[in-house]
Amino acid sequence: MNDVSVSEGVAYVYDSDWQLETRRLLANQVIWDAGTIDHLERLGVRDGWRCLEVGAGCGxxxxxxxxxxxxxxxxxxxxLSTERLGWLAGRGVEVWRHDVRSDPLPAEAFDLIHARMLLQHLGEGRDAVVRRLAGALRPGGFLYVEDTDPSPVFRGTAKDALSAVKAAGYQIMREAGFDDRGGQSDIETLLRCGFSDVVADGRVAVIRGGSAEAENYLLWLDYLAPRMRAAGLVGDAGIAAARRLLQDPDHRWLSQVMLSVVGRKGGRADDGH
Ligand SMILES: C[S@@+](CC[C@H](N)C(=O)[O-])C[C@H]1O[C@@H](n2cnc3c(N)ncnc32)[C@H](O)[C@@H]1O
Structure with a gap:
């Protein structure tokens, strides 16, 4: 438990086998799904589209x-982990155990590929991954990626305990390869990889202590706390104080900025999308 998963020399900071990882991912969906779906609606996803969701989480x-x-x-x-995706089979979804850094994809098979909070965990392999995803898109197909910038998290709350765990948590994540420039890096990657019509925007949520959304931050802290303690970054009292704030309905804080970045694969669009 609480180990770093390593494959092909790149670490993914979260351990899929941590007993609370499903709850952490579900709380993440509660925060971000509505905005993602707004973007997908605007992209015009409709009957007959062929879509790939990479790093699908709970699906x-x-x-x-x-x-x-x-x-x-x-x-x-x-x-990488398909245990949380079994329920999708009843919805007609194909579930693949797949490492986006190394596993092959079919050529020009998709109209849309979406990945949320995935690329920023891939370290220097990001360009190669995006080029491979481009190969799986039809000409004119959309790559829609979303990654976070943690700058505003907990800011403005004047709560020292939260500042301390934020600094410690993101230090540990950066050491595991997390890119905290998030979607800013995605824009540069898509342009470098030849995508056209690249557009981006950002969204921030206001989180209330003790809510379903707050659970994501609480579990983020619980997951990283052993490493914060072991590295001498935050002690028991600091972690307990932060946990109390995250469960306090009278306390509100800002989320990360979620940047949504969309680009189109160059070349002739063959079906008028
Ligand atoms: C932070 S979670 C985000 C989950 C989901 N996209 C969401 O936003 O709700 C990242 C997901 O990417 C998966 N993942 C991490 N590295 C991966 C890789 N190399 N290939 C495929 N999936 C990966 C993890 O297992 C996890 O489900």
Whole structure:
């Protein structure tokens, strides 16, 4: 438990086998799904689309894509860990155990590829991954990626305990390869990889202590706390004080900035999307 998963020399900071990881990912969906779905609506996802959701987590977005693209469409949910995606089989979704850094993808098979909070965990391998994803898109197809910038998290609350765990937690994450420039790096990557019509925007949530959304931050802290203590970054009292604030309904804080970045694969679009 609480080990760093390592594959092909790149670490993913969260351990998929941590007993609370499913709850952490579900709370993450509660915060971010509505904005992601807004973007997908605006992209015009519709009947017959072929969609790939990479780093699918608990699969809520893959489920939405399956409903929207209908029986004539195709949706694939791909992740290093597929244990949380079994429920999607009943929705007609193909579930692939897949390492986006190394596993092959079919050529020009998808109209849309979406990945949320994945690329920023891939370290220097990000460009190679994006080039491989581009190969799996049809000409004119959309790559929609989302990653976070933690700058505003907990800011303005004047709570020292939260500042301390924020500094410690993101230090540990950066050491495991996390890119805290998030979507800013995604914009540069998509441009370097030849995508056209690259557009980006950001969104921030206000989180209330003790809420379903707050659980994501509480579990983030619980997951990283042993490493914060072991590295001497925050002690028991600091962690307990931060936990109290995260459960306090009278306390509100800002989320990360979620940057959504969309680009189109160059070349002739063959179906007028
Ligand atoms: C932070 S979670 C985000 C989950 C989901 N996209 C969401 O936003 O709700 C990152 C997900 O990417 C998966 N992941 C990490 N590294 C991966 C890789 N190399 N290939 C495929 N999936 C990966 C993890 O297992 C996890 O489910």
């Amino acid at each position: 809520s977005i893959a489920g939405w894509l399956a409903d929207r693209s209908g029986p004539g469409g195709r949706v694939v949910a791909a992740d």
